[in-house]
Amino acid sequence: MLLSLNSFLILGAVLFSIGLFGALSKRNAVSVLMGIEIMLNAVNITLVAFGSSVVNPQFSGRLTGQIFAVFIITVAAAEAAVALAMIIAIYRQRSTVDVGDINMMKW
Amino acid sequence: MQLGLTDVWLLSPEIALTGLAVLVMVLDFFMRSGGTGPNRGTLAVVAIVGMLIPAGFTTWLAFSPNRPTTGFYGMLTSDNYALFFQYLFLGIGLGVILASYDFIRLYIKASGEFYALLLFSLVGAMFMASSTELITIYIALELTSFPLYVMAGMLRNNIPNNPDSSKRSSEAAIKYVLLGAMSSAILLYGMALLYGVTGTTDLKSIASALQTFTSGGPNALVLLLADVFIFAGFGFKISAVPFHMWAPDIYEGAPSPGTLFFSVASKAAGFAALIRVFIAGGLVQTSSFYVWGLIAIAALFSMTLGNIVAIVQSDIKRMMAYSSIAQAGYILVGFAALAFQPKNNSATSAILVFIAVYVVTNIGAFAGIIALANATGGERVRDFDGLFRRSPALALGMSLCLLSLAGIPPLAGAVSKVVLFIAAWNQGGFLPWLVIAGLLNSVISIAYYVGIVYRIFVATPPRDDRLPISRAASTALVLSVIGIIALTIFIGPLLNAGGMGAQSLFSYLGK
Amino acid sequence: MFPLLTTLVFLPTIGALVLMVGPKGASRWIAAIFSGVTFVLSLWLYIGPLVGGSGTAGFGSIMHPAWSESIPWVHFAIGTLQLNIDYHLGADGLSIFMLILNALLSFLAIIGSWHVSNRTREYMALLLILETGVMGVFCAFDLYLFWLFWEVELIPMFLLIAIWGGQRREYAAWKFVIYTIFGSAFMLAGIILLYFSLGAQNGAYSASFSYLASHQVAGTYSIFGISIASQLLLFLLLYLGFAIKLPMIPFHTWLPDAHTEAPTAVSVLLAGVLLKMGAYGLIRICVDFAPQGARDFALPLAVLGAINIIYGAGCSLVQRDMKKLIAYSSVSHMGYVILGVAAAIGPGATNPAFREAALTGAAIQMFSHGAVTGMLFFCVGVLYEKAHLREINAFGGLMARMPRLTWIYTFAIMASLGLPGLSGFVAEYLVYTGSFANFPAQTIIAAVTMILTAGYLLWMLKRAFYGPLNPRWAHLNDANLLEMAPLVMLGVVVLFVGVYPGFLVDLLRPSLHQIIQTMGSLPVAGR
């Protein structure tokens, strides 16, 4: 075994943070969506890492984590579709996808 | 263990509702596009009447006391707790469809999509209440949410007298979907961590794994992190502070029927799943102190912020958003009591009753808002000026709902709030202080609920005319008012139903 | 048995519903008929026990109310929680007393509002709903039910002030609501605390009055390490709501504003019955359910009562607005209730007769203040209707134009300043004689106020009605028969009670005696 569980977990956490940073700092809505996708994939890495080294002997050998990750990938795809549709809709209305400018409603 | 008909039977309400959703969607293909008339009505009637089937299945389940409660390898638990919420969601479906009918007809012009989305979302909400496995819960959550994202953006043309309403709708949609995805990410991260420390996603197994869990050490910290992240994920759904910030914008921007639906279905489902995960998953039992503290802080801040900021709002839906934040705070007081002393059925039943009353009342209040929007297009607080003179019945019903939300006796809202606070107080510890904070918040909340009532009855109307009130919305309002009165008088049976739900929630744990 | 109490409580609401669907022109008559029937029925509360053969002893006490109706409402036991709330109505002497007063004043308020022409239907409907709420408060015999009824009056009152009020009606209405809700929030906290403390102590959870009155909380609570006697804390929590309603200094500032801005009949009801809810709660809830706490707080209560009396009178003295003057006089007069109750529960080995005299005085003051202040407000209302002004100094010599009003006003003022032969004197005299033994200094302060009371009331009378007629008011007409009717009715009652108070005392005695006995059984603090 070359890499310990912790390495993957740290990778996951770092990736999550990167995705979070992207999602919160990028102005372009598509970029924000990409950041979110990175976050979800960070979760996937974490899940798979956990799934491959289950600490609890009672549940060892089950692929729950991996299956969870597959579901997340699927749902994320759907989510991206919905989100992109929204982005297109907003672009049609305002000719911009800058999330910083989408602040008509506040206070 | 094999899947059998029993499993299908347990799933029958959800299946039936899914079928109904598909039916409505398919029927919509055959409707003439664009025109008004009977066709639009047909869809609503089909949706409402069709809901009798899942309701029948739910009733069948409810009156089969010796049925097995879990199916699908423990992923589904159709216990009394779930059935309570199923009834609630079906009721929400009825109320929202009625309340929204004319609004959809007038402003959205896409009834088929709307009703189908609504029904799909309801299916998701039902699953959130009855799922007992993290993956299923996640799927259910997203099934609930996606239709909501779409519904938020459905207003493609401006409402008369309400410029930019279409733009706002799109803005709400994109904000909702992006923030929803972010919250999903944090929820998933929490679930992943929980899975990591327990090795399973099945709530029962998680609970039993946590029983042997040794506190202290890195695992305990990971578990706490999981608690916080999962709470954050659901906190987004229930709009608890500090995860609430989406709510005002999306409530304001989304078309009113959608707002109504977010404020009841999404919130109730969020609570259903939150309580299920934390109680059935054994999270609070393992680290009660932290979870309790977490919830108490969220409760305190939600109540206070919601009420204080609601006072200064000028848009009625935005105000209702803060109101719903505050209401979530009250429910969290009960949840804090529950977390403070797990296996506390009294607090659970009080929460269930409070949610039920909140749902009924909120439907009424929004039915009033929607009816006003139908008639005038106005959705600002000042549009309620002198409503009583323009439409006495609408004004009375709306006021009754608002006063019930404010907790003015003897309306159901007050009774349920008292029951909730009593149950919380009963837990001792610091809960009485939280209750007192809640009571003081009730005082603050008077300012805006009664403020609307003040406008309705006292202020001078902008025009001295009689408003045409759409029949469907007023039916929803009347049903809601009847519900409020009935719940006041028959709060006892409702409490018992909640109690049964609560008991089943704990019997799931096995002891 | 015919559910008389339920009928009394809900008949006005039914009236309000009939009103909303009935013909618009008939709303005054519908309201008058419903409140009139309610009033007539309420008299049966008094006559019934007499006719029933049990005599004046049959009015019963909190433990054995003369009238009682109970339907189980919430009976919910799960886990550690036992929640028992009953729809339990009851009426003993004290309740009957207040119920009849409420029915009477509500009826007269409707008669006295005959001239209201702006949104009459809503006005009458709100008055009727208000009546329901107050009725419920006075005959609820379950503490939770009591709390639920307690706030029913809130919104009708709010709207009545806010819609039909004077210049600053919005401010006054909001102040009233926020104050009241604030107090009732703490009251609810007290109720819940009492409920659980008693339940945990005795194993039985009930909020019915008879249970609460026969079991008393013992021990202490600890709040942030500070230990406080359970009953004292309970008393204070419960009392906060009542103190605001009473109103007791320093929670009184809503009253002058509300009184001043409210329309006449609403001022009448505000003074006549809403303030009495506080007094009733103090006697019925605080003293009955936390007697030891009450005793511990008796001295501060007496001091506050005395301050109320003199402070209210002082403020009245410099008011320029007639209604505000009367409002502050209400503050002053309600101080007698506080002082009387304080004397009845006070420490010291006092003769129980003094306690009972003081408490009887306090109870009669509840009635007397209601009737007398009602008269005063009606008088001001008549004047305001004609002159559209309430500045005392802007009038002058009205006696020449309005002799009838002058004399009935004089009558009311005399009753208010405690002239013998009228009801105010009975109350004040009983309070004085009862409280002197327990609280001599406070009683002396109260007695000094007698001078101030005469001062501000007569000065007002003199400025407005005596002297040469101010030519501005030469066009005013005297009060007509409709305006005089409620005044005369109240006047007769005030006179009757003043001459023969035994009528009321008989009604109250069994209820109050029960309290005195409880107080007598408590250990006496050394002084």
Add this chain to the structure above:
Amino acid sequence: MSGNVFIDNIWVIPALPLLAFILNIFVIRPLDVAIRDRSHGAGHAEHGHAEQHGQDNGHLADNTQHTVPDIDALVEESYVQGIDDIDGHIATPAALARSIRKAEHTSGGAAAVTLMRDAESHPHHAHGEPTIFARVNGYIGILAMLGAFAWSLGVLFAMLGNGALRNGTVVHLYDWVAVAGINYSVNFYVDALTAVMLVVVTTVSALVQIYSQEYIEHEEPAGYSRFFAWLSLFTISMLILVLSANFLMIYIGWELVGLCSFLLIGFLGKDAPKMQAGRPSPGAAAMKAFITTRVGDFGFLIGILILFTVTKTFEFTAIPRLLTGTDQALLTAAMILVFCGAVGKSAQFPLHVWLPDAMEGPTPVSALIHAATMVAAGVYLVARTFVLFHQFAGPQSLEVVAYVGGFTAIFAASIALVQTDIKRVLAYSTVSQLGYMFVGLGVADTIGPGTFHLMTHAFFKALLFLGSGAVLHALGGEQDMRKMGGLASRIPQVAIPFLLATFSISGFPFFAGFFSKDEIIAQTLQHGDYVLYAITLFTAFLTAFYMFRLWFLTFGGEGGRFGGWWGGQYRDTRTISQPGIRLWLPLAILAVPAVFAGFLGWNVVSGGGFNAFISAANVTPAGIVGAAFDNPFTSGATYVGIAAAFLGIGLAWAMYGARIIPANVLTRNPLGRGIYQVLWNKFYVDEVYLAFIRFGIMGLSRIAVGFDRLVIDGILNGVGNGVVAFGRGLRRSESGRMQNYGAAIFGGALVIAAAFFVVVYFNIK
């Protein structure tokens, strides 16, 4: 129960006027008002007078309304004026001018002032006759009074016949309130003292009612039946007071007579304040009377409360039995407090200020209430509780009574020396004579001397007042003696009884006043209190002087017969109207007791005379026997007293009758002028009180209101505004940027997580 029909049914006495009152108010008066309304056409006004002015004023109002648009300013002005009116008296011309200026403001211009002056100059213009129903009311009142008088005589004769009855009978009517063993009973008590009071009250009442028929007919015909209603009400109250068997009842009667006093002083309330004469308005005077007596009532009440708390009873007969062993200092305090009530009601210093102002009421009222009966209630109270004063309380209590009385006597007499208003002189004289009565009670061992003077004074002072009323009536309402003079020859039917009464009050030998006053002076000497002796003696001199000053200024004067004694120069031009028989007959009747009642003190009627009779009542301290008064002429001191009286009469004659000594002899030097100023301004007592009220009480009240508005409401509004402001601030956090919301979600979660880490790491719990 005594077995005597008059005593056992004593309730008849108050019931008769009560019946008259009820008939008047509820049956006949409505008819009166109804036919008056019809005869005056439309309108609700009770008074024709008001009707006329109403129309005039309505016209004025049209012209002036727009000139006073600023209500605030108006209110501010009249507010200040209202304060001024507390004592109702404006002494200086500057103040007068100021108040007229204010009146201009308040009434909306000079036209209104003209109106007021107009009303002032014709206060007695005839405005119709009383209606038939009003007259019926008068007759009913008089009949009831005569009935009560007859019943009282029955009581008196029963006691004269049967000595045992004098000791007292309790007549229980009903229980007012009964709580846990304490009864607040409505009881009457009839003993010798009561009997005397009953006769005095009913006699004077009946006569005054007869007199009032004619008087009110001219003064205020529209209020005719109302006046009789109030008179009946007063009589009821006064009878309750004298019949009371306990402190509860006496307090009730006490307050009720105060009410009637208020109503009757303010009877002419709608008249303009007579500012030119420096007189208060009737309304202000009525208010002042009520409030000032209430100050005394406060002490009275506290005294009652102390006694009640100690004995748990109110009954006069039971209290002494239950007092044994009580702290004497406490009782002394209690009795002094009870005496405070008497000070207020009987207008003793320092609460005397209301009585002179009370003269603004109609003169019959002054005679009945403010001379003969009500003001004597204080004396009656001390007499009624004499046992408590004398036997139970310390000697200080009666010393206080005596010295307050003595000081008041000389104090009031000195003011009376310089007053020019005929009724005010008589008012101060009343105050002074009441002081005598308290001296009598304070120094003697029985209530005899004090009550004897009470009785004689009731007769002659009632006569004097009714006489002055007849003068007013004759002169069209003029009260200033400087505008009278020589009236004796013009209205002799009034002058003769008036002169007799003047002799009586001055202590001229063999007149009633001589005997009763001399007895008191003798008692001070017997008591060994030389200060009081000196005071009373000197006051006797003053009394004789100012009473004859009044006589000479009014009825006699320069150019009169017998050296100015009878008739003389009339100093005004108004025509003199002759009083009718209903006015002078009561004077004549009253003259009989005013002259001869003094002999009752001697052993004339039955053994022991007045003192023995009244001392048989249950008010004589244990071990003391009431004997007949000594023959005054056996003591040398009596001649000193007679000399003082003669000196006073002589001096008055010299200064005002014969004008041998110029009237301004004393005021020529600065000291004299200063003293004159002080006396003229009544020692500035009113001004001091006014300052106390304005700056003390009103100041504190303003502070209280300010506290309400600034502190309590300030906190309240501050909290309210704070919450809203907080809300306004918080809503700014909702920036509208989606990414901020996301940051909040993650930030919030991270903060909580971090907190948990800290908690777990440091193991805080």
